[in-house]
Amino acid sequence: MLFDFGLDFTLPDKDGRAFPLTSLLGRYVVLYFFPRAGTPGCTREAREFQENLPRFRSQGAEVVGVSPDSPMRLARFAERNALEFPLLSDEDGKLAEAYGVRSEGKFVRSTFLLDRAGVVRWAWRNVLVPGHVEEVLTTLEALIKAERNVNALIAVRRAKRALRPDPIPQEDITRLIEAAHLAPSCFNNQPWRFVVAQGEKLEEVKKALPGGNYWALKAPAIVAVASHPDLDCRLSDHRDYFLFDCGLAVGFLMVQATQIGLVAHPIAGYDPLAVKRALGIPEDYILITLVVLGWPGDPADLSEKHRELELGPRIRRPLAEVLGWNAFPKEEK
Amino acid sequence: MLFDFGLDFTLPDKDGRAFPLTSLLGRYVVLYFFPRAGTPGCTREAREFQENLPRFRSQGAEVVGVSPDSPMRLARFAERNALEFPLLSDEDGKLAEAYGVRSEGKFVRSTFLLDRAGVVRWAWRNVLVPGHVEEVLTTLEALIKAERNVNALIAVRRAKRALRPDPIPQEDITRLIEAAHLAPSCFNNQPWRFVVAQGEKLEEVKKALPGGNYWALKAPAIVAVASHPDLDCRLSDHRDYFLFDCGLAVGFLMVQATQIGLVAHPIAGYDPLAVKRALGIPEDYILITLVVLGWPGDPADLSEKHRELELGPRIRRPLAEVLGWNAFPKEEK
Numbered sequence: 001m002l003f004d005f006g007l008d009f010t011l012p013d014k015d016g017r018a019f020p021l022t023s024l025l026g027r028y029v030v031l032y033f034f035p036r037a038g039t040p041g042c043t044r045e046a047r048e049f050q051e052n053l054p055r056f057r058s059q060g061a062e063v064v065g066v067s068p069d070s071p072m073r074l075a076r077f078a079e080r081n082a083l084e085f086p087l088l089s090d091e092d093g094k095l096a097e098a099y100g101v102r103s104e105g106k107f108v109r110s111t112f113l114l115d116r117a118g119v120v121r122w123a124w125r126n127v128l129v130p131g132h133v134e135e136v137l138t139t140l141e142a143l144i145k146a147e148r149n150v151n152a153l154i155a156v157r158r159a160k161r162a163l164r165p166d167p168i169p170q171e172d173i174t175r176l177i178e179a180a181h182l183a184p185s186c187f188n189n190q191p192w193r194f195v196v197a198q199g200e201k202l203e204e205v206k207k208a209l210p211g212g213n214y215w216a217l218k219a220p221a222i223v224a225v226a227s228h229p230d231l232d233c234r235l236s237d238h239r240d241y242f243l244f245d246c247g248l249a250v251g252f253l254m255v256q257a258t259q260i261g262l263v264a265h266p267i268a269g270y271d272p273l274a275v276k277r278a279l280g281i282p283e284d285y286i287l288i289t290l291v292v293l294g295w296p297g298d299p300a301d302l303s304e305k306h307r308e309l310e311l312g313p314r315i316r317r318p319l320a321e322v323l324g325w326n327a328f329p330k331e332e333k
Numbered sequence: 334m335l336f337d338f339g340l341d342f343t344l345p346d347k348d349g350r351a352f353p354l355t356s357l358l359g360r361y362v363v364l365y366f367f368p369r370a371g372t373p374g375c376t377r378e379a380r381e382f383q384e385n386l387p388r389f390r391s392q393g394a395e396v397v398g399v400s401p402d403s404p405m406r407l408a409r410f411a412e413r414n415a416l417e418f419p420l421l422s423d424e425d426g427k428l429a430e431a432y433g434v435r436s437e438g439k440f441v442r443s444t445f446l447l448d449r450a451g452v453v454r455w456a457w458r459n460v461l462v463p464g465h466v467e468e469v470l471t472t473l474e475a476l477i478k479a480e481r482n483v484n485a486l487i488a489v490r491r492a493k494r495a496l497r498p499d500p501i502p503q504e505d506i507t508r509l510i511e512a513a514h515l516a517p518s519c520f521n522n523q524p525w526r527f528v529v530a531q532g533e534k535l536e537e538v539k540k541a542l543p544g545g546n547y548w549a550l551k552a553p554a555i556v557a558v559a560s561h562p563d564l565d566c567r568l569s570d571h572r573d574y575f576l577f578d579c580g581l582a583v584g585f586l587m588v589q590a591t592q593i594g595l596v597a598h599p600i601a602g603y604d605p606l607a608v609k610r611a612l613g614i615p616e617d618y619i620l621i622t623l624v625v626l627g628w629p630g631d632p633a634d635l636s637e638k639h640r641e642l643e644l645g646p647r648i649r650r651p652l653a654e655v656l657g658w659n660a661f662p663k664e665e666k
Contacts, residue, residue, distance in 0.1 A: 002472060003454065003479035005488075025489055026594060026629050060594060116594045117485035121336065121454075139335060146336035148505060150512050151486070151592050152450035154585050155338075156358055159517045172481060177656045179483050181649055183584060184492045186601045188648060194656045201659040226661075237605040237620065240576070244621050247580015248599075251516060252487050254581075255588055259484050261359060261393060261449045266581075268519045272570040280661040287570065288577050296359050315521060316514055323510045323527045326534040328559075328613040 007118040009095050011088040014074035019088055028061035029114040030136055033096055035107045037069045037077035041129050048133040050083050061140055066090050153258040160263045161215040161306050163294030168220050172260055179256035180249035186241040191231035192249045195224040195279045208274035216292040223291040226281045246288055265292045340451040342428050344421040347407035352421055361394035362447040363469055366429055368440045370402045370410035374462050381466040383416050394473055399423050486591040493596045494548040494639050496627030501554050505593055512589035518578035524564035525582045528557040528612045541607035549625040556624040559614045579621055598625045
């Protein structure tokens, strides 16, 4: 379960009701496995989690205990110790198995910290109860603090140009488009259309690039992004949503690309008519960008200007030029 | 250092050259701390990392060893054991201190696994050498496998409507806009302009919402996103880039919002002229969306239709309708 989405399970709680772990999405989750309700170690651990429950909840975290006990035994355990957090009965050990904390039929005392998106972010195995709850709290606080920083993938993404032409597995390209396709859109119109160019078609697309985009000739794949105004909302005051929504989708695509170590560089420099012809994109569609894909390569292959851009600092206007609090920012038009 | 960006350090390597850890960005990093070069435990550990170096590198990972030894001592250690990975000299212990693995002036044998974006994803403290390198490899493989799935924040994001009106710290809103402002744009034009509405201005904006957006009345803040065609590239074949680039930026904003547990729901249903007036957005700008912000609330507050949308499955066209391989997907226009 390391690093995976960890909430795809439903177990009975102490009252015998089905408890889908996905109902915890959006909160941090402290999922702790204990061997047997009522024993001294498990009682002490549960009471310490209970004592600190307000601290966990005030941080947006829920505590969930899991053991191989029956719901009835868990209900008694909860009552005797005034436990207010969910206790789940994993009698056949399927959750413990998935988390790798079942050994010779028994549960190894273990705790997992999951983030708001249900990803396991930290694990403690063979837990010793003294001091454990305090350590979980400290770790939770460190995670929350780190999460308030700008998302690491967004922070490190750069519009790199130096590419290695090694092929990209089809599966990874599919994931990029799936990420894009999960973007929101006006009335859920999903106006984006993607054409992945590889092989011969890719060569045709490359012929439509001007000299300045020489670096893109190394790309093992290029994604054309096209749409049509009528595929999305057209509202008052010149609000056509198709390109905005395509931008949202490509934003998600780029986050996904960064996650797997791919460069995904959207460009505007190409002959749109030639690319449309090559890929069979209808003439009346707007071909808004080509997303050049590739693995990071050697900046030495780039022109001097591009090498400087590649290695130099990231250039952005001061935030005050694009962000106003209750007023329009200083106009730069 | 738990969960933080872990590469903001520069140390001398075994040849005395400055080695900026940021040069490792884009690769997985196995950063391991050892107490003293040349001792039996440190020699065995280093040799095992060296033996497995091809396996680490074939997965896109670099191994880096750090100790309090001088560069000269590290150079001898590398030569005697034919170590080909970087060894860094942390004589004053500043890196070990930051990673919390310095105890009474000594380094605690520890290993950290960092992802491609430089975030610490796993840690081993008080490492016992036998079996350790194999365990690091197994963990790295699990991380890589998980990272090829669709990004968890993108996967769990939903355009939720049920909101709690608790205030959002100014710092968190600023991070949202900073994430947006890191988006790429045509010629780096950065055409987006954000106005955050709070307090009285927020009330004015809410007056411009139609009845169907009743749920947004609970929002503690709304971000207006505006731009002008002349702020960005205007290219042949009707390619105006300003709205596409604003979409990229709002995509990043939404990833950041999801990371901190905020709902960020972009809407198109509002009176654009009234909102522009309220926020001082110039008349000739396009007010492309209002991003409604808030903490997740109780779906019971929603209309029946919205409650169903909130709790129901996510609806998307089949991928084949939006994705074509070397050809335009089946048209649905």
